[in-house]
Amino acid sequence: MTAPLTPPPPNDDSWQAPPPPGPADGTAGDPGLRAEARDGALVMVAVAALGVALGLLWLWLAPRVPLISDGKAVFLKNTEGEAAVGADSVFALLGIGFGVVSAAAVYWYRRRGGIVLVVGLALGGALGSLLAWRVGVWWGPTADVVAHAKEVGKGVTFDAPLKLGAKGMLLAWPLAAMLTHLTLTAFFTPKDPDPAPALPPWDAPPTS
Numbered sequence: 001m002t003a004p005l006t007p008p009p010p011n012d013d014s015w016q017a018p019p020p021p022g023p024a025d026g027t028a029g030d031p032g033l034r035a036e037a038r039d040g041a042l043v044m045v046a047v048a049a050l051g052v053a054l055g056l057l058w059l060w061l062a063p064r065v066p067l068i069s070d071g072k073a074v075f076l077k078n079t080e081g082e083a084a085v086g087a088d089s090v091f092a093l094l095g096i097g098f099g100v101v102s103a104a105a106v107y108w109y110r111r112r113g114g115i116v117l118v119v120g121l122a123l124g125g126a127l128g129s130l131l132a133w134r135v136g137v138w139w140g141p142t143a144d145v146v147a148h149a150k151e152v153g154k155g156v157t158f159d160a161p162l163k164l165g166a167k168g169m170l171l172a173w174p175l176a177a178m179l180t181h182l183t184l185t186a187f188f189t190p191k192d193p194d195p196a197p198a199l200p201p202w203d204a205p206p207t208s
Helices: 031-049 051-061 083-110 115-139 145-152 167-188
Strands: 066-069 074-076
Touching (some): 031 115, 051 083, 051 115, 066 145, 074 145, 083 115, 115 167
Antiparallel strands (some): 066 074
């Protein structure tokens, strides 16, 4: 008569199922990635909010386009003027300045690079440019030129609405921010030390 076979103990490793994957097994639970995503979102919001300041500066510094009415139609007072083109140039220069300053401030605050910060700067700069454009148009001279001409009267000079003729100027801020941050990262971020060369094992035969 033989003894009955006993099942393996429940804590035998060969019979245990693999543990379910936890948060540490995936990138979604990586605290480092979560912190970078949070920093990128904060950078985007903070940079975009600066668009109000850019819009006010654009409204203040952009050259005016003078108009005049003869009672029947509205005309440019100075047909040879380049004020409309000047408004685009001022917006682009201000956007480049805001891009450089915002990127330098973010790098000084974080003291490191990272694709998430660059994306946050680019998105924030794009949103800030859009906000600046709308702020300048909203708070500038009225867009109803005919009503404005009737209000000021015949032969009286008044300002045309502020416009951004070349919409590509909206990219000046995000492009300047990305280039500035990448340049600062390349020149001032400490590089990782090179790995030490692998040494042959002591029992390896000498090479001829």
